[in-house]
Amino acid sequence: MMTSVKKNIKAKKMMLLIGMVSMTMTFAGLTSAYVVSSSRSDWLIYFEIPIAFTISTFILILSSITLGLAKHFNSIDSSKKSLIFVLLTMLLAFTFIFYQFKGFDQIIDSGYYFTGAQSSITTSFLYVLVLLHMLHLIAGIVVLFIISCNLLKGKYSSENTLGIELGVVFWHFLDFLWCYLYLFMVLYK
Numbered sequence: 275m276m277t278s279v280k281k282n283i284k285a286k287k288m289m290l291l292i293g294m295v296s297m298t299m300t301f302a303g304l305t306s307a308y309v310v311s312s313s314r315s316d317w318l319i320y321f322e323i324p325i326a327f328t329i330s331t332f333i334l335i336l337s338s339i340t341l342g343l344a345k346h347f348n349s350i351d352s353s354k355k356s357l358i359f360v361l362l363t364m365l366l367a368f369t370f371i372f373y374q375f376k377g378f379d380q381i382i383d384s385g386y387y388f389t390g391a392q393s394s395i396t397t398s399f400l401y402v403l404v405l406l407h408m409l410h411l412i413a414g415i416v417v418l419f420i421i422s423c424n425l426l427k428g429k430y431s432s433e434n435t436l437g438i439e440l441g442v443v444f445w446h447f448l449d450f451l452w453c454y455l456y457l458f459m460v461l462y463k
Contacts, residue, residue, distance in 0.1 A: 283436055286436065286440060287440070290440050290443060290444060293444075294443075294444070294447050297410060297447075297451065298451075300406070301403070301406075301407075301451060301454075301455065304399070304402065304403060304406070305403075305455070305458055307399070308399050308403075308458075308462070309462065311395055311399065312396075312462070314395055316394060316395055317394075317395060317396055318386075318394050318396040318397070321384075321386075321394075321396050321397070323377075323400075323456070323459050323460050324376070324377035324378075324380035324381060325380070326373045326374070326376035326377035326379075326380055327373070327374070327377040327404075327456060327459075328456075329373050329376075330369075330370045330373035330374055330376075330377065330452075331452065331453060331456045333366050333369050333370045333373060334366070334367075334370050334448075334449050334452050334453075335449060335453070336366055337363045337366035337367055337370065337445070337449070338445060338446050338449040340359045340362045340363045340366060341359065341360065341363040341418075341441070341442050341445050341446075342442065342446075343355075343359045344356045344357075344358075344359035344360045344363065344421075344438065344442075345435070345438050345439065345442045347359060348425075348430050348431070348432070348435060348438050349432050349435060350432060351431055351432045353425050353428065353430065353431070356425055356430070356438070357422060357425040357426065360418055360421050360422050360425065361422060363418055363445070364415060364418045364419070364422070367411060367414065367415050367418065368415075370411065371408060371411065374404055374408055377404070378401070378404075381397055381400065381401075388401045400459060403455050403459070404455075407448070407451060407452055407455060410448055410451070411448055411452075414444060414445055414448050417440075417441045417444055417445070418441065418445070420437070420441075421437055421438055421441045424437055
């Protein structure tokens, strides 16, 4: 028979999995709508993805590496180093968001807006995909903040890794999701 601790761990992992599956379905639906809408006559065929989105992609990949290092240092009971890498991950997350907005600036500089006469269906989809991912990333930043607080309180150790493990899985999922969206937007014309 399973102990209540094991049941609790299993339940938390299952809740995260269900959340990630629902996010995957949301973005699958949006990218499917993107594909269907690309046959419209007002679809921008020669639209280039802003370079700021490329920069932000590399920043997010780097943040997954730093969070992986935070997990590693926790597993060897080096909570101070673990905390440093979680904080570095948060800094990279905010830098990612900064470059996302720089990408919006580049789209606007090209003469395209989210709505109105100077908008297009292409850029409107782009805005929705990026903003929705950014919303999920903000949830990831909240998770990183909670992990940081718990590290400061000494709640994690090599014996107690669940919080960091769940946070790392969620963060890697967000990273993978953005890489998928970025490649989709770059490669699908």
